[in-house]
Every structure is written in structure tokens, then in C-alpha cells.
Amino acid sequence: MKCLITGGNVKVLGKAVHSLSRIGDELYLEPLKDGLSLRTVNSSRSAYACFLFAPLFFQQYQAASPGQDLLRCKILMKAFLSVFRSLAIVEKSVEKCCISLSGSHSHLVVQLHCKYGVKKTHNLSFQDCESLQAVFDPASCPHLLRTPARVLAEAVLSFPLALTEVTLGIGRGRRVILRSYQEEEADSTSKAMVTETSIGDEDFQQLHAPEGIAVTFCLKEFRGLLSFAESANLPLTIHFDVPGRPVIFTIEDSLLDAHFVLATLLEQDSCSQGPCSPKPHHQPVPQKQAHSTPHLDDFTSDDIDCYMIAMETTGGNEGSGAQPSTSLPPVSLASHDLAPTSEEEAEPSTVPGTPPPKKFRSLFFGSILAPVHSPQGPNPVLAEDSDGEG
Amino acid sequence: MKFRAKIVDLACLNHFTRVSNMIAKLAKTCTLRISPEKLNFILCDKLASGGVSMWCELEQENFFSEFQMEGVSEENNEIYLELTSENLSRALKTAQNSRALKIKLTNKHFPCLTVSVELQVSSSSSSRIVVHDIPIKVLPRRLWKDLQEPSIPDCDVSICLPALKMMKSVVEKMRNISNQLVIEANLKGELNLKIETELVCVTTHFKDLENPLLPSDSVSQNRHPEDMAKVHIDIKKLLQFLAGQQVTPTKAVCNIVNNRTVHFDLLLEDVSLQYFIPALS
Numbered sequence: 001m002k003c004l005i006t007g008g009n010v011k012v013l014g015k016a017v018h019s020l021s022r023i024g025d026e027l028y029l030e031p032l033k034d035g036l037s038l039r040t041v042n043s044s045r046s047a048y049a050c051f052l053f054a055p056l057f058f059q060q061y062q063a064a065s066p067g068q069d070l071l072r073c074k075i076l077m078k079a080f081l082s083v084f085r086s087l088a089i090v091e092k093s094v095e096k097c098c099i100s101l102s103g104s105h106s107h108l109v110v111q112l113h114c115k116y117g118v119k120k121t122h123n124l125s126f127q128d129c130e131s132l133q134a135v136f137d138p139a140s141c142p143h144l145l146r147t148p149a150r151v152l153a154e155a156v157l158s159f160p161l162a163l164t165e166v167t168l169g170i171g172r173g174r175r176v177i178l179r180s181y182q183e184e185e186a187d188s189t190s191k192a193m194v195t196e197t198s199i200g201d202e203d204f205q206q207l208h209a210p211e212g213i214a215v216t217f218c219l220k221e222f223r224g225l226l227s228f229a230e231s232a233n234l235p236l237t238i239h240f241d242v243p244g245r246p247v248i249f250t251i252e253d254s255l256l257d258a259h260f261v262l263a264t265l266l267e268q269d270s271c272s273q274g275p276c277s278p279k280p281h282h283q284p285v286p287q288k289q290a291h292s293t294p295h296l297d298d299f300t301s302d303d304i305d306c307y308m309i310a311m312e313t314t315g316g317n318e319g320s321g322a323q324p325s326t327s328l329p330p331v332s333l334a335s336h337d338l339a340p341t342s343e344e345e346a347e348p349s350t351v352p353g354t355p356p357p358k359k360f361r362s363l364f365f366g367s368i369l370a371p372v373h374s375p376q377g378p379n380p381v382l383a384e385d386s387d388g389e390g
Numbered sequence: 391m392k393f394r395a396k397i398v399d400l401a402c403l404n405h406f407t408r409v410s411n412m413i414a415k416l417a418k419t420c421t422l423r424i425s426p427e428k429l430n431f432i433l434c435d436k437l438a439s440g441g442v443s444m445w446c447e448l449e450q451e452n453f454f455s456e457f458q459m460e461g462v463s464e465e466n467n468e469i470y471l472e473l474t475s476e477n478l479s480r481a482l483k484t485a486q487n488s489r490a491l492k493i494k495l496t497n498k499h500f501p502c503l504t505v506s507v508e509l510q511v512s513s514s515s516s517s518r519i520v521v522h523d524i525p526i527k528v529l530p531r532r533l534w535k536d537l538q539e540p541s542i543p544d545c546d547v548s549i550c551l552p553a554l555k556m557m558k559s560v561v562e563k564m565r566n567i568s569n570q571l572v573i574e575a576n577l578k579g580e581l582n583l584k585i586e587t588e589l590v591c592v593t594t595h596f597k598d599l600e601n602p603l604l605p606s607d608s609v610s611q612n613r614h615p616e617d618m619a620k621v622h623i624d625i626k627k628l629l630q631f632l633a634g635q636q637v638t639p640t641k642a643v644c645n646i647v648n649n650r651t652v653h654f655d656l657l658l659e660d661v662s663l664q665y666f667i668p669a670l671s
């Protein structure tokens with residue numbers, strides 16, 4: 001395997017690795033026919049990210065030496081990130097970057113050719129592994145938003161850096177709303193500030209979503225992709241569905257593709273944020289502002305079945321790259337049905353009679369394996385709130 | 391109870407933001423008192439703040455183009471709210487390039503101060519709207535008596551402060567050596583900051599400072615000009631006060647009551663700030 005990247009593309013690769021590092025601790029590297037794929041998933045399996053760099057991105061691209069199997073490996077994210085730790089230095093002094101396998105195939109060699117003849121060689125140890133793949137299909141999501149990344153990046157500036165979750169929705173007057181999400185506190189004394197920013201639909205290149213729809217996802221993980229998209233000056237497309245179904249962010253360019261799939265919160269309690277709140281108010285409810293600043297309180301989220309993204313680890317999915325896996329549809333469909341029941345067994349908090357807490361644990365990637373290939377059985381993983389991992 | 395106000399002037403907005411940033415540095419939680427003419431930021435929680443108290447006052451018509459309020463009742467036409475200061479300064483931070491800022495008292499699931507900002511983003515034709523709901527606690531009338539304007543004590547020495555930034559860097563270094571500090575001044579324009587430990591004694595002398603004229607019947611008339619009035623205080627409290635000052639004040643006076651209190655009286659353009667640090671017992 002040999003990939004040679006030159007000029008400004010080295011920084012692009014570095015930025016991509018930085019985005020990926022916000023999600024997971026392990027980088028899955030796979031040189032495919034379609035290009036070099038870099039993927040990661042977070043430990044609670046509620047976020048998945050994938051970058052695919054087309055062969056044109058490289059000055060030289062060879063997925064595998066003739067007669068050799070395609071490499072499928074995973075590397076410690078920290079180790080790979082350390083190569084591109086300082087993007088400013090990468091931009092200033094690195095002229096070429098070469099990624100290859102060491103002669104003995106024991107190490108992944110990343111060599112940076114810098115100015116003044118300086119060569120930095122990083123030998124990264126890796127583990128052979130199965131291909132990391134998430135089953136998702138942007139085309140199956142009914143709702144779509146498309147906007148230059150800059151618009152969302154500016155909107156997200158109003159939120160504190162520490163904020164974990166954010167709700168994205170469509171409000172009255174077809175305005176796109178981003179709102180900080182706070183879990184309901186038992187005691188009302190320590191409430192946190194709620195920030196909501198609304199963007200007019202003229203800032204969106206495409207907006208196919210009904211008023212009232214809203215999904216909540218992890219902001220920290222989203223920021224990773226947003227900063228990449230903003231620096232690459234590319235439009236960002238958001239595919240989403242009902243709350244509970246994952247939200248898919250995509251960036252597409254002739255040289256690269258990026259997909260970030262994040263789990264969304266399953267709204268159990270549709271009345272808690274609604275205007276139909278049964279709590280008596282101590283003061284008369286003030287009239288809403290004259291101009292349309294719709295609040296997500298107006299939305300009613302449907303009570304829906306639990307959906308999840310099926311994490312598939314299979315061997316031999318050559319050529320499918322980041323494309324949604326089409327080779328095992330029957331298995332995937334079955335897994336969707338299986339999911340709710342297996343989740344209920346596995347999740348200790350779902351005690352009969354108690355409403356499940358509003359957490360991302362209602363979504364998880366189960367590992368759905370074709371029986372032949374599975375080294376271990378299906379492993380429903382509780383998707384804990386991922387802010388510890390971001 | 392009702393409150394709504396609007397700022398449209400950018401300079402007023404920036405000034406208000408600066409005041410809010412300063413309050414956020416001086417007090418984690420503070421009380422906002424809204425009355426028909428003024429807004430006050432008050433810290434009077436003796437126990438929690440270790441005796442420090444703060445009174446910041448601004449005339450509402452210097453800031454707001456629109457200001458409407460209705461207090462708790464006709465006789466008590468005031469509103470006292472408790473809030474986390476940082477929330478307000480964070481909300482105002484997003485308003486830097488805004489066309490208009492509106493503040494209202496609302497009740498969305500819980501009582502809050504809603505700060506709504508209309509931003510004009512150069513890259514787009516439409517305006518962006520950002521709304522912040524700051525949770526507040528409405529304070530009942532029985533607590534109001536503890537939150538009144540502090541009476542200015544008769545001080546022994548009154549002296550104008552040297553450059554606050556310089557004072558801050560001196561006190562910052564002293565903090566590494568000692569937890570306590572003595573601040574002393576006399577009527578000859580001299581101010582000293584002293585720390586003393588077993589190993590070392592450090593004093594910084596500021597000279598040629600002005601002593602503002604005091605009313606003729608004040609205590610200090612009988613003082614020998616060179617006598618120092620001093621107070622032993624917690625250095626962290628002084629540092630917190632100095633760290634909150636981001637801009638050079640129009641006026642900065644320090645009044646010392648010997649062994650009792652040091653009182654800082656600042657004027658930042660048209661906003662007045664009083665800060666009291668008690669002597670260590």
C-alpha cells in the first residue's frame with residue numbers, strides 16, 4: 001500500500017484526522033479501490049464517522065501491492081493524530097506525506113517530507129481487524145437540509161463550548177432552529193441557561209423538512225465535522241428522520257467524501273417540552289414575541305419505536321467502502337426488529353414500570369453479524385451519553 | 391410583574407456588556423434590582439462571599455432605548471432577581487454585532503430573563519435571531535431589606551488609586567507568597583500594599599496619589615497627614631476585585647476605615663461601582 005499526498009492536501013488530511021479524533025479512540029484505516037477510507041466509532045457506539053479520500057486526492061495512490069491482500073487495520077487515534085498534531089506547522093513546513101506499510105508489514109509508516117530536507121518518519125503499530133461499517137442510508141431519510149458549513153458554524157458559536165447536546169429543528173416560518181438541550185433537572189434550583197438560535201431558510205440551499213420536526217444529537221461530536229467542513233469551505237448536508245433515528249451529516253467533493261452518523265435522542269416524554277405542560281405557572285404566560293421566534297416547545301415529538309444503527313463488522317466487503325452495505329440487507333432488516341427486544345433485556349435501567357431516562361442509551365449499534373463470520377455473538381452495547389468520549 | 395427593555399445603540403450595548411463582564415468576575419451569583427430609573431447589580435450575601443459586598447448602579451436611560459417595568463406592587467415598584475452573573479455576560483457576548491438587543495422577564499417553564507438578539511450577519515441577507523433564557527429566582531419582599539444600598543462609612547483616609555492594572559500585577563505576585571495583605575494609605579498621597587510571612591516581607595509603595603477632598607466634618611480632619619490607615623484583608627478578595635476591572639475607570643477612589651473596611655468607589659463612565667472588603671477578624 002502506498003499513498004502520497006502533497007501540498008495543501010496534507011493539511012486537509014490532518015484536519016480530517018482531527019475531526020475523527022473528536023469521535024473515537026481508534027482509527028480504522030482501509031485503502032480501497034475507491035480511495036483511502038478512515039473511519040472511527042465512539043465507545044458507546046452512538047457516533048460513527050468516515051472519510052473517504054478518492055485516488056485523485058493523492059499524487060500517488062496504490063491500495064495494495066499486486067498479489068497482496070487489502071490492508072484493514074486499526075490504529076490508536078492518539079498515535080495517528082500526533083503526526084498531524086499541529087496543523088499550523090503542517091501547513092507551513094510539510095511538503096509531502098507518504099503513508100505506506102513497512103517492509104515487514106509490522107508497522108504503518110507515515111513519513112512527512114518537510115522543508116529544508118527534514119524528514120519525519122512515524123512508525124505506527126496497528127492491529128489487523130475487520131472492516132468497520134455502519135449500516136445507514138442517507139437516501140432513506142425523508143428530511144434534508146443543505147447549507148454552507150459556515151452558516152452552521154456561526155450559529156453554533158452562540159453555544160457554550162461545554163454544551164453536550166443540541167436540538168435541531170424547523171420552526172414557524174420555515175426557520176431552522178438550533179437549541180441547547182438540557183436534561184430535565186429534578187430540582188428546579190440549578191437550571192442552566194437555554195440558548196436558541198434561529199436561521200432563516202434563505203440561508204439554506206435546500207430545506208426539505210416539515211415544520212415541527214426536531215432531533216437532538218451530540219454537539220461535541222458534530223463540532224468535529226463542522227470545523228472540517230468550514231475550513232474546506234464545503235456545503236454540509238444533513239439527512240434526518242424522526243427523533244430516535246440517526247442523523248447523517250455528509251460532505252461531498254470530487255476529492256473526498258465524509259459521513260458522520262450520530263444517534264439522536266428518543267423523546268419519550270412528548271409533553272415535557274410542549275406548550276401543553278401541566279405545570280401551573282406562577283406568573284401569567286407572556287405573549288410570544290411578535291416576530292417569529294418559534295420555540296421547539298411547539299413541536300410534538302411522536303412516540304416511536306426504538307431504532308438503531310446496526311454496526312456490522314464483516315470481512316471481505318471489498319469495494320463497498322463507505323457506501324451503505326448492500327450485501328446483507330436481509331440481515332439488517334431483521335436486526336431492526338430484533339433491536340427493541342434485545343435492548344430491553346440488556347438495558348438495566350429499563351425496569352418495567354419506570355420510564356426510560358432520556359439518554360442516548362436508547363440507541364445503540366448492535367453488532368449484527370452474519371453467523372459464519374462472527375467471532376462473537378450479537379453484542380448490544382448500551383449507548384451511554386457520549387460526552388465522556390467526545 | 392413585568393419587565394422589558396431594548397438596546398439599539400451599539401456603544402450602549404458594548405458598555406452594558408463590559409459592565410456585565412465585570413460583574414461576572416466579581417460575583418458568581420448576584421441580585422439584579424430593577425426599578426423605574428435604575429438597574430442595580432447587588433452582592434450582599436455576607437456569609438457566602440465572606441463579607442464582601444458590592445453595589446453597582448446604572449441609570450437605565452443611558453442604555454435602553456425602551457424600558458418598561460412594573461414592580462411587585464404599586465408601593466413597591468421594584469423587581470429583585472437573583473441570577474448567575476456569567477449567564478448574562480455569556481448571553482451578551484453573542485450580541486456583539488447585533489442590530490438590537492431585547493431583555494424581558496418571562497416564564498417559560500421557569501422564570502427567566504430572556505435576552506433576545508437580532509444579528510445581522512454580513513454573509514446572509516436575513517437576520518439571525520439568538521434567544522437566551524437565563525434562569526432567575528424572583529426574590530420575595532422580605533429579603534429586600536438586606537439588599538439596600540450600603541451606607542458609606544466615615545472613612546479615615548480617602549485616596550485615589552494608582553493604575554489598576556499595575557496594582558493587579560503586583561497583587562497577583564504577592565498572592566503567591568501570602569494569603570493576607572495589608573492595604574494602607576495616608577493623606578499625603580501614599581498607598582502601600584504589604585505582605586508579611588516568616589521568611590519575607592514585601593511592600594509596594596505608591597506615591598504622589600491624590601487625596602480627594604472629604605466633607606469638612608469628617609473624622610479625618612484631625613489626622614496627621616502621614617498617619618497610615620490600614621486594613622488587613624484576604625488577598626484573594628482584593629485580587630478578585632482587581633481582576634474584574636478590564637477598563638480604566640473614570641474615577642477610582644479607595645476609602646479606608648482603620649481596621650474595619652476598605653471601600654472601593656469606582657466610576658466607569660456613567661456606571662458606579664462600590665465594593666467593600668472587610669478586615670480579617
